[in-house]
Every structure is written in C-alpha cells, then in structure tokens.
Amino acid sequence: MTESPTTSTTTKPLTIGVFDSGFGGLTVLRALLPLIPGAHYIFLGDTARLPYGSKSRETVARYAVSSAKFLHEQGADLLVIACNTATALALEDIQQALPIPVIGVIEPGAHAAKSASSQSTQSKDVSFRPQRSEVEKPASPPPTPSAKPNHVLVLATIATVQSRAYTHALNALGLEAYEKACPLLVPLVEEGWTNHPVTDDVIKIYLTEALKAAPATQTLLLGCTHYPLIEQAIHRTLDTIGHPLTIIDSADATARATAALIANQFPHRTSTAKPTCTFYATDSIEKFQRLGSNFLGQPVAEVNLIDLGG
Amino acid sequence: MTESPTTSTTTKPLTIGVFDSGFGGLTVLRALLPLIPGAHYIFLGDTARLPYGSKSRETVARYAVSSAKFLHEQGADLLVIACNTATALALEDIQQALPIPVIGVIEPGAHAAKSASSQSTQSKDVSFRPQRSEVEKPASPPPTPSAKPNHVLVLATIATVQSRAYTHALNALGLEAYEKACPLLVPLVEEGWTNHPVTDDVIKIYLTEALKAAPATQTLLLGCTHYPLIEQAIHRTLDTIGHPLTIIDSADATARATAALIANQFPHRTSTAKPTCTFYATDSIEKFQRLGSNFLGQPVAEVNLIDLGG
Numbered sequence: 001m002t003e004s005p006t007t008s009t010t011t012k013p014l015t016i017g018v019f020d021s022g023f024g025g026l027t028v029l030r031a032l033l034p035l036i037p038g039a040h041y042i043f044l045g046d047t048a049r050l051p052y053g054s055k056s057r058e059t060v061a062r063y064a065v066s067s068a069k070f071l072h073e074q075g076a077d078l079l080v081i082a083c084n085t086a087t088a089l090a091l092e093d094i095q096q097a098l099p100i101p102v103i104g105v106i107e108p109g110a111h112a113a114k115s116a117s118s119q120s121t122q123s124k125d126v127s128f129r130p131q132r133s134e135v136e137k138p139a140s141p142p143p144t145p146s147a148k149p150n151h152v153l154v155l156a157t158i159a160t161v162q163s164r165a166y167t168h169a170l171n172a173l174g175l176e177a178y179e180k181a182c183p184l185l186v187p188l189v190e191e192g193w194t195n196h197p198v199t200d201d202v203i204k205i206y207l208t209e210a211l212k213a214a215p216a217t218q219t220l221l222l223g224c225t226h227y228p229l230i231e232q233a234i235h236r237t238l239d240t241i242g243h244p245l246t247i248i249d250s251a252d253a254t255a256r257a258t259a260a261l262i263a264n265q266f267p268h269r270t271s272t273a274k275p276t277c278t279f280y281a282t283d284s285i286e287k288f289q290r291l292g293s294n295f296l297g298q299p300v301a302e303v304n305l306i307d308l309g310g
Numbered sequence: 311m312t313e314s315p316t317t318s319t320t321t322k323p324l325t326i327g328v329f330d331s332g333f334g335g336l337t338v339l340r341a342l343l344p345l346i347p348g349a350h351y352i353f354l355g356d357t358a359r360l361p362y363g364s365k366s367r368e369t370v371a372r373y374a375v376s377s378a379k380f381l382h383e384q385g386a387d388l389l390v391i392a393c394n395t396a397t398a399l400a401l402e403d404i405q406q407a408l409p410i411p412v413i414g415v416i417e418p419g420a421h422a423a424k425s426a427s428s429q430s431t432q433s434k435d436v437s438f439r440p441q442r443s444e445v446e447k448p449a450s451p452p453p454t455p456s457a458k459p460n461h462v463l464v465l466a467t468i469a470t471v472q473s474r475a476y477t478h479a480l481n482a483l484g485l486e487a488y489e490k491a492c493p494l495l496v497p498l499v500e501e502g503w504t505n506h507p508v509t510d511d512v513i514k515i516y517l518t519e520a521l522k523a524a525p526a527t528q529t530l531l532l533g534c535t536h537y538p539l540i541e542q543a544i545h546r547t548l549d550t551i552g553h554p555l556t557i558i559d560s561a562d563a564t565a566r567a568t569a570a571l572i573a574n575q576f577p578h579r580t581s582t583a584k585p586t587c588t589f590y591a592t593d594s595i596e597k598f599q600r601l602g603s604n605f606l607g608q609p610v611a612e613v614n615l616i617d618l619g620g
Contacts, residue, residue, distance in 0.1 A: 048369045049359060054500075056594040059358045187497035190364075198511050205508070284366040309619050 013276075014039045014262065014269040017076030019067050021045070021052040023288070024186075024225030025082030026295035028105065029277070031255035032080070036262060038271030041278070042074050045292070046308065048282035051186060052085040053157025053224070060159060064090040065097045066308050070280070072098050077266065080258055081105065084223050084250070085157050088165035101261060105225070108257040109250030110169035113152045113221050116246045117175060120149035120218060147218040153210055153245070154179045156223030157186070166223055178214035179223070182206045189226045190291065199230060203237045211243055220245040229294065279303040323586075324349045324572065324579040327386030329377050331355070331362040333598070334496075334535030335392030336605035338415065339587070341565035342390070346572060348581030351588070352384050355602070356618065358592035361496060362395040363467025363534070370469060374400040375407045376618050380590070382408050387576065390568055391415065394533050394560070395467050398475035411571060415535070418567040419560030420479035423462045423531050426556045427485060430459035430528060457528040463520055463555070464489045466533030467496070476533055488524035489533070492516045499536045500601065509540060513547045521553055530555040539604065589613040 016039050018029050029043055046052075046067045052060045064086040068079055078101040081087045081094065087104030095102045152175050154166040161181040170177040185206075188199045211217060220238075222228060228249045238244050262270060281288040285303040292300040326349050328339050339353055356362075356377045362370045374396040378389055388411040391397045391404060397414030405412045462485050464476040471491040480487040495516075498509045521527060530548075532538060538559045548554050572580060591598040595613040602610040 048365060055358060056597075059593050183501050184494075184497055184503075187494055191493050198508060198515070201508050201511070283369050287366075 011269055013271065013273070014266055015075045015077050016041050016258070017068075017071030017074070017079040018043045018082050019046070019064070019071055019079065019086070020083040020225060021063070021086060022047050022050040023190075023292050023295045026292050026300075027225050027228050027249075027251045028080060028082035028254050030295070030297050031251040032258060033275050033277075035255045035259050036270065037275045038273040040276045042071055042076060042280065043277060044071055044280045044282075044306075045288055046282050047284070047288060048308070050283075051157070052083065052089075053159050053186060054183065055159060057089045057159070057163065060085060061090040061093045063308075065093050068094045068098055068102070070306065070308060072100060074278075074280075076100060077269070078103070078258075078261065080254065082225060082251075082254070084109075084225060085159045088156075088160040088163040101265060103254065103258055103261055105250040105254045106165050106169050106223075108253035109221055109223065109248065110166065110173055110175070111257075112248045112250065112253035113170060113219050114173045114175060116219050116248055117149045117152070120246065146216050147243075148176070148216040149218050150174065151176045151178070151214065151216040152219045152221055153177075153214055153217040154221045154223040155182050155185070155206065155210070155227060157181065158183055160223055166221065176216070178210065178217065180206060180210040180213075182224075185230065186224065186226045189229050192294075194229050195233065199233055200237055203230065203233055204241065207234070207237055207243075208241060211241070217243075218245060219248060221248045222250065225251065225295075277301065280306050282306055282308050321579060323581065323583070324576055325385045325387050326351050326568070327378075327381030327384070327389040328353045328392050329356070329374070329381055329389065329396070330393040330535060331373070331396060332357050332360040333500075333602050333605045336602050336610075337535050337538045337559075337561045338390060338392035338564050340605070340607050341561040342568060343585050343587075345565045345569050346580065347585045348583040350586045352381055352386060352590065353587060354381055354590045354592075354616075355598055356592050357594070357598060358618070360593075361467070362393065362399075363469050363496060364493065365469060367399045367469070367473065370395060371400040371403045373618075375403050378404045378408055378412070380616065380618060382410060384588075384590075386410060387579070388413070388568075388571065390564065392535060392561075392564070394419075394535060395469045398466075398470040398473040411575060413564065413568055413571055415560040415564045416475050416479050416533075418563035419531055419533065419558065420476065420483055420485070421567075422558045422560065422563035423480060423529050424483045424485060426529050426558055427459045427462070430556065456526050458486075458526040459528050460484065461486045461488070461524065461526040462529045462531055463487075463524055463527040464531045464533040465492050465495070465516065465520070465537060467491065468493055470533055476531065486526070488520065488527065490516060490520040490523075492534075495540065496534065496536045499539050502604075504539050505543065509543055510547055513540065513543055514551065517544070517547055517553075518551060521551070527553075528555060529558060531558045532560065535561065535605075587611065590616050592616055592618050 081104040087106045091104045158181045161179040167177040288303045391414040397416045401414045468491045471489040477487040503509045598613045599610045
C-alpha cells in the first residue's frame with residue numbers, strides 16, 4: 001500500500017487556529033473544512049469584546065493580539081485571521097507577536113477580485129443589459145454601460161473602511177477601489193433578518209449611495225465575514241436597482257490561500273482524515289452555539305468559555 | 311448676605327460619577343446638570359467594550375464593576391449607573407464592590423411608570439380615541455379600549471429583558487410588565503438614523519409584536535438610554551398604528567432620585583454654582599466627542615482615554 005506524499009498518519013495532525021471577533025469567521029472555517037480535511041481546527045470568537053468594526057485601531061489591535069496569542073498557546077501551527085476588521089487593523093501586529101504563519105482575509109479577497117476582474121476583461125460578451133433575471137446567476141454579470149472591470153466596491157465595517165487596507169491591497173493589484181461602511185448590516189444579520197424587507201431597504205440605501213459615488217463599479221467585494229449570509233439579499237437589491245455586479249466573498253479565497261500556504265510550509269502534515277474542531281468563546285457559549293450554526297452551516301459542537309481579560 | 315442652607319462655598323464640590331457602556335448615559339447626565347448644579351461630574355463611557363446589551367451577565371458584571379471602581383478611584387462621592395443593562399445585570403455587584411451610594415436607572419424608571427399609571431387612573435377623561443394628532447402631545451394619551459393603566463411595556467436590550475429586572479421592579483409596585491427586546495434600535499441610533507423611514511419601520515415591527523402580546527399596555531417605558539433619541543419616532547409610530555401610549559424615559563426620573571439621595575445623604579455638599587464635567591472613554595475619544603454631543607445636547611468637552619484592560 002502506497003502512501004500519498006502529502007499524507008502522514010504518524011505525525012500529529014496540523015492544528016489550524018481560526019480567529020474572529022464573533023461568529024462571522026465561521027464562514028471561513030466552513031470553507032476551510034472541505035478544502036483542508038485531516039487538520040485539527042481551534043476556533044476562537046472574542047464575543048465578550050465584539051464588535052471590533054466600530055472601535056479604534058489601538059483597541060482592535062490589543063484585542064486581536066491577545067486572541068491570537070491564546071490560539072498559539074493552544075497549539076496552533078498557523079493562524080487564519082477570519083475577521084476583516086482584525087486583518088485590516090492588526091495583521092502586522094499579530095504577525096510580529098507570533099512565531100507561526102499568520103494569514104488574513106484581505107489579501108486573498110483582493111486577489112479574488114483581481115481574478116474576477118481578469119475574467120470579465122477576457123469575456124467576449126460585455127454588451128449592456130440593464131437588469132439580470134432572478135433565475136439567471138451568471139458568474140460574471142454583464143456590466144452597466146459605464147462599468148469597468150477593474151473598479152471594485154468594498155462593503156465593510158467603519159473600522160475596516162477607515163483603515164483603507166482594502167484600497168491599498170486592491171490598488172497594489174492595479175484595481176480601483178471604493179470602500180463603503182455599512183454599520184447596520186452586522187446587527188441585521190445578528191437579529192436573524194437575513195431575508196427581510198428592512199434588510200433589503202438598508203442594503204438598497206447603502207448600495208445606492210456607493211454606486212452613485214462609484215458608478216463604474218463592476219465587482220463587489222464582501223469585506224466582512226457576516227455579509228455572505230445576506231449575499232442573496234444583495235443580489236436581489238442589485239437586480240432591483242439595475243446594476244448587476246460580480247460578488248466576491250473572501251471566505252473561499254482565504255481557504256484556498258491557506259491551503260496553498262500549508263502545501264508550501266507543512267507539506268507532510270495534511271491528510272484526508274475527517275477534520276476535528278474545538279471552539280472557544282469569551283462570552284455566552286449558549287449564544288455562540290445558537291448563532292454560530294447559521295454561519296458554520298452545521299451544528300457547533302461543544303464550546304469552551306475562556307476569559308481573555310477585560 | 312445670607313447663605314442658603316444647602317449651599318456651601320467652603321467644602322469641596324460633590325463629585326458625582328456617572329457610568330454607561332457608551333454614550334446613551336449622557337442623556338442621564340443631561341437631566342442631572344440642571345437639577346443638581348454645583349457638582350463636579352465624572353462620566354465614563356466604556357466604549358472599548360460596548361455594547362453590553364447583547365452580552366452575558368457574567369461579562370457585563372465584570373465590565374461594570376471595573377468601570378465603577380475606576381470612577382470611585384477618581385473621587386466619586388456617589389455613583390449613577392446611567393445604563394439599563396449594567397443596572398439590570400450588575401447593580402448589586404457594584405453596590406457590594408463600592409463603599410459609596412450607587413443608584414441605577416431601573417427603580418426610578420419603574421416609579422415614574424407607577425406615577426404615570428396613577429395619573430391615568432385619576433384622569434376623568436379616558437374615552438377612546440383611536441389616533442392622536444401629530445400636533446397634540448397630551449401627557450397621558452387616551453387609552454385604547456382594552457388598555458389598562460397598570461400595564462407597562464418595556465423596550466430594552468436583550469440582556470436587560472433576559473434579566474427580568476424591570477418585571478421585578480414593576481411587579482413590586484403593583485404594575486404588570488411586558489418586556490420587548492429591540493436589538494436593532496441602538497445600532498440605528500448610533501448610525502444617526504433617528505428620524506429615518508427604516509427606523510420607523512423597525513420600531514413599527516417591534517411595537518406591533520409587543521402590543522399583540524400585551525394589548526392592554528397603556529404605558530411605554532424606554533428601558534435603554536439610547537431610546538430617548540428616537541422618542542419622537544416612537545410617538546409617530548404609535549399614532550400610525552392607533553395605539554397611543556404614555557412614554558416614560560428613566561433619565562429624568564433617575565436625575566430626580568439622585569437629587570433626593572443627595573438631599574438626604576449630602577445635604578451640605580450642593581451649591582448653585584455652575585457644574586463641571588470630566589469625561590473618560592475606553593475607546594476613541596474623537597468618536598466619543600462626535601457622537602456624545604447628540605446625547606448630551608451640548609458639545610462634549612475634552613475626553614480622556616483610559617485603559618481598563620481587555
């Protein structure tokens with residue numbers, strides 16, 4: 001019986017730390033599980049100190065570094081910052097504080113936007129069609145007359161927008177960026193109103209304001225891990241206002257970037273075994289289990305309550 | 311020249327600590343200033359750890375006690391917990407942790423609801439009128455046919471509702487209580503949408519649900535210090551749905567209860583001099599100054615950034 005070069009049953013499974021301020025990062029874990037099985041995942045939601053998105057850089061960096069250190073102490077071989085705000089404001093601080101590889105969601109998200117933009121550029125059919133039907137879901141919808149494939153709209157928290165981290169990452173790839181803060185979207189998702197007329201109204205207000213300021217937009221990047229839960233509502237709203245866009249979610253892109261990092265740095269530590277998960281939260285474990293399952297797409301097993309101070 | 315018996319120019323001015331998780335408590339400070347001038351106020355907004363309203367009792371108590379201790383260390387002679395969630399979940403913990411008088415917002419709010427209820431009972435004109443005009447603002451609007459003056463609806467955060475602190479306080483005064491969690495109202499106020507169709511829609515959804523469950527309601531108690539900023543929108547919505555209610559805001563009631571406590575325990579420490587204020591926040595002082603002025607009704611002077619850990 002031959003053994004795959006990337007499979008080892010003798011070494012300890014790779015331990016991947018995944019960190020978010022709350023529950024949204026579970027959408028990244030959800031993308032990681034099928035792509036990198038055979039690993040042990042430790043997920044921390046810093047729910048006692050959420051949200052990060054409305055707070056200052058100094059406070060977010062302090063919270064994020066202490067959370068990252070906790071996951072390293074629990075044996076993480078590498079760390080995925082599954083939170084846009086923490087990545088935008090504190091990725092360098094975390095990388096400096098830890099001796100293990102640390103990957104965030106912004107670089108992978110920006111590269112996914114670049115890929116979508118390149119596909120649109122290569123497309124032969126860029127004729128104008130003002131409105132996309134509800135049933136058709138093309139990967140790259142036809143642009144509006146003035147839309148340009150390299151113009152990316154980023155929806156994110158106030159803190160992420162103020163950091164301009166997405167603008168820097170997108171500009172470095174030759175893309176134009178417009179960032180729009182959407183502070184009500186996280187509370188609406190957490191209220192469970194993911195398919196609700198009020199949420200549609202709020203999305204319409206934010207998108208109308210953003211597309212008025214950035215009419216050439218052709219790609220929409222979801223710059224917060226809560227937003228994939230309202231992706232359908234965003235699609236619906238874009239149809240309503242007649243400005244269809246390619247929507248990019250950084251969860252899948254981050255999972256692929258993590259798989260590439262592991263193939264490069266831990267080539268003999270992966271297997272095809274079933275992944276295992278341990279969850280930690282800094283506030284109510286009951287709430288984490290209840291809300292978390294919506295983001296993970298499956299029940300969240302036992303959650304451990306920890307105190308990171310504060 | 312005679313000196314008022316409650317005025318002393320020789321003793322150090324009374325120092326009143328006022329604490330909230332964020333900015334909402336500034337509506338209580340706003341009510342305190344004209345009622346108790348001649349005092350020095352120290353206000354702390356624990357903005358790095360807000361919101362408290364979605365977190366567990368243990369976490370809120372830990373945050374609230376450390377915040378209260380800070381104000382005591384700064385010289386507070388008494389402490390006003392200008393936050394419904396902190397009062398509901400941690401008043402006893404704070405009282406046990408500090409050697410100074412501590413007053414919360416819930417008892418005063420419940421007594422104000424009792425007074426409103428008594429006034430309604432004494433009123434001769436309780437004839438049914440389904441809709442109140444926009445221009446008329448009677449203190450005690452006529453009830454709907456089934457409304458009962460001792461039935462009180464409390465709008466509050468999830469944590470406050472789960473604590474049932476308002477139900478206990480209202481029941482002790484012979485009033486019936488129904489508590490409704492309204493998690494989107496704080497984010498809407500903080501987004502500045504205090505006079506906005508989306509906020510009206512959200513208020514309508516919450517009030518319709520609550521009044522369906524508690525149709526006999528005649529008094530509405532605003533159980534969160536953010537809500538006074540949307541009192542007009544709530545009035546407007548109640549008119550629209552044809553269920554006018556007497557609205558009680560605990561800020562004024564808390565200020566009166568604080569004045570009574572001072573008259574009793576510090577009779578010679580007040581004066582008619584101009585009050586002075588010092589502000590502290592645990593996160594961005596720029597944001598505190600910017601948002602805080604909406605709640606205080608005047609510009610917020612210099613804010614000091616402090617670190618309470620976390």
